[in-house]
Amino acid sequence: MKPEDQFIEFIAEKYSQISIDKDKITELDLGCGKGSFTTQLATKYPDRVIFAADIMLGRLRKLYKRNERSGIKNMRLLRCEAWHLINQSIPDSSLNRIHILCPDPWPKSRHKGNRLVSSEFVSRLYNKIKENGVFHFSSDDIPYFTLALEVLGKSGLFIRDDSKLNDISNIKTDFEERWNEMGLEVFHSAWIKKSI
Numbered sequence: 093m094k095p096e097d098q099f100i101e102f103i104a105e106k107y108s109q110i111s112i113d114k115d116k117i118t119e120l121d122l123g124c125g126k127g128s129f130t131t132q133l134a135t136k137y138p139d140r141v142i143f144a145a146d147i148m149l150g151r152l153r154k155l156y157k158r159n160e161r162s163g164i165k166n167m168r169l170l171r172c173e174a175w176h177l178i179n180q181s182i183p184d185s186s187l188n189r190i191h192i193l194c195p196d197p198w199p200k201s202r203h204k205g206n207r208l209v210s211s212e213f214v215s216r217l218y219n220k221i222k223e224n225g226v227f228h229f230s231s232d233d234i235p236y237f238t239l240a241l242e243v244l245g246k247s248g249l250f251i252r253d254d255s256k257l258n259d260i261s262n263i264k265t266d267f268e269e270r271w272n273e274m275g276l277e278v279f280h281s282a283w284i285k286k287s288i
């Protein structure tokens with residue numbers, strides 16, 4: 093246990109839902125990694141609540157220290173496993189925007205089942221997003237990006253509208269920065285929750 097751990101919410105130890113003020117605009121960066129995107133988002137929108145969620149505790153500890161140095165007060169850090177977080181811990185209709193950015197692509201066919209985005213996962217996400225809220229997905233991996241477009245399109249739960257990312261088009265994740273430096277493109281898509 094490190095001193096900064098008191099500022100990290102350990103989701104696996106919680107079987108109750110986390111508290112979210114539904115009157116506030118709230119965004120979740122799921123699999124935030126080192127959190128450069130999350131930090132820039134929190135800085136851009138100091139009145140919003142920004143959740144930074146990741147399974148890797150070390151990354152969240154570093155992110156906490158960086159937030160402390162930068163005076164960021166509107167970020168909540170969640171140490172969690174993505175399925176557990178979405179299934180057990182996030183109240184329904186509580187998030188304005190969910191970001192899953194450059195998730196592990198699991199390119200080998202025997203590992204494809206490890207990919208986060210699937211029709212089941214997308215339908216769970218749907219329940220957590222507020223009316224007219226947005227799901228933002230990005231990947232540099234063309235097969236994974238194509239699969240995500242297919243899954244989201246076929247789900248009947250979302251309508252694609254990439255203009256919902258206009259406000260954050262200049263904010264990149266650590267992985268996106270890295271891929272761009274190597275000359276690789278990262279593809280983005282935004283999906284509005286349909287009311288059904």
Ligand SMILES: C[S@@+](CC[C@H](N)C(=O)[O-])C[C@H]1O[C@@H](n2cnc3c(N)ncnc32)[C@H](O)[C@@H]1O
Nearest residue numbers: 123124125146147148173174193194265266267
């Ligand atoms: C490829 S990195 C991308 C990080 C960041 N989004 C970026 O673009 O720089 C994927 C991140 O997702 C996290 N992750 C992978 N599987 C996860 C899971 N099941 N639940 C929560 N986080 C997960 C990893 O720890 C890692 O930080």
